[in-house]
Amino acid sequence: MGSGVVLQGIGKAFGATRVLSDVSLDVMPGEFLSLVGPSGCGKSTLLRIIAGLETPDRGTVAIAGRHVDHLPGRERNVAMVFQSYALYPHMTVADNIAMPLTMRRLNLAERFPLIRYLSPRRLRIMREIRAEVTALASQLEIAPLLARKPAQLSGGQRQRVALARAMVRHPSVFLMDEPLSNLDARLRVQMRGELAELHRRLGATFIYVTHDQVEAMTMSSRVALMEGGRILQLGAPADLYERPASLKVAQFIGSPAINVLPVSADGSGKVSLFGRRLPLTIAGGTPATIAIRPEGLRLSASGGDAAALGARVHRVEHHGAERIVQLRLAEPSLDALVCRLSENEAAHLVVGEGAALSVTFDLARAHVFDAEGRRLSTAVAVGSTARLRA
């Protein structure tokens, strides 16, 4: 069963570079939590601090309710999967997987060359380990590879061996540092499913570092979005997508990226876009931007609606079940917008390059942020799908 991991006030600097500042995180037992963020946001360092590979300057780490700050990595009952897989190149797959077990069950003399043959119990222990490794290998479908060296394996096979090495001693916490980023796209999608399935079956706690928001969103029970050594938002994937706490979160999560347009508000909190009043009011604060997901745009044939914004189709990407339409707003702004259309929606429109269209917004799903990027609470005035008013 998984163990909870509690981080409190973690701070870390490498020389003059601050990598983490005051990060606190409460990972539930058995949870699949992703740390996601751009490179250099401190997510890998945070994972290495949990693993005991890095010592924080400040703050404490507790695993299963026990402070582990003074313990080296091997005594924390965590397993780690590395981006490079970090398989021991001179050992066979079987020896690689067996490593965590041999290191724990045999003492130094029993592992030492020549002297090891003096131990009467060594052979019995080695047999037990071999049996466990074989069982695990067939479970992960790598049994035929046991006698090979890592250099003779494909990327996907190495990935499985690294997983097997992590699983072999049944740790309560799995730490994964971008384990899929060295795989090709097709295999990555397959492994995503297998990892999620593995998490369900083992019931262990998974802490998963990735820069790929799709991985984070598809596998995790919760996602912590990090930037500049801080956690910007922690929540379920849907929370981050539908209720981003800041403009940065809104812009990082979602592909294609969210549309951002400048807005202003009058004294009573009524929001205007390009001088047109939106049926949207702000409870407090000064709005600076409005952000709407690509699927929150509504397109219609040009000229039908005087309240809509005029736009021209710049480029269309066909994705099979949907189309991504890149638009340029007509006067006065010329801002770029991106819209996600299902094939059904697209069927009612002429969406060719250069075509003129009207754009309206689904304001119930729009987010308004102030100049610092903080989320402002909004109220939509009329209906759920409001139109722009002149």
Next chain:
Amino acid sequence: MNAVAATSTADRTAAANAAGRRGAEALSGTAFALPALLLLLVIYLVPLGMLVVLSATNYELGALDWKWLGLANFQKALGDPVFRRSLVNTFLYVSIVLPGSVLLSLLIAILVHARIRTRSFYEVVYFLPVTSTLIAMATVWQFILHPRLGPVNAAFKALGLPEIAFLSEPALIIPTIAGIGLWQLIGFNMILFLAGLSAIPRDLYDAAEIDGAGGAIDRFMKITWPGLGPTTMFVTVTTAITAFKVFDTVAALTRGANGSEVLLYAIYLEGFQYFNVGYAAALTLIFLAFILIFSIAQAFLIDRRVHYA
């Protein structure tokens, strides 16, 4: 009919083109290999052939006539006390310098590798002897180890120990020269080991830490030593050959006096001091045979246990 003829002509042209291309490729391949082949011939193979011929004669430098001796030179070598002594001395020298320099330079490389700010300082300190001229440095060593003038014996005297004649006491000469050889070789081997250490991915040590092999001995046994396999192999073979070729320290410090001849020095004496070119050629062949046997044995023994990443 015409069509068939046309295709077969086309096929034939294609085949001819392919053959032509293969011919051109073979020609350019030979051209590329030629300079190396010529050098190999002129510098190694032809002299080696002459060496074999000379070793079967009693040719002396400048002599007008000579005659075939067959294997007599080799027979003479077996009974030659100077040659036998030089053989024993050389093996003693190699048996000190080879394990000593490999182990010491590995140890120093691991220690230096762990430094962060002072690393380049230590690299320079240990590499300096490599850049020095051994003949000149031998003179410096001669002074340092001098029984009456040298600082080493002065220190011994201050501690109340007896004076030691490092370079004239027969039992001490070869170990002393081996010590100087070590001093000169360690820096070079250390640099090779440092390069090998840098090539070991840091991730492996992290994985070892998590897997429970984080202790110093386990890290060395499980990661460092296997990771340095190819480097160790290379260092061992080159050090062995360098050690077999010991010459300049002996020539500068003892000139073979007090029973301190080594193989190359004995060959030098026979060939260039006594002008017994035929006999010197025979000794050289024996020397080459030793190096060859040693290198091949090492390559086979170690290669089986080395993992090349």
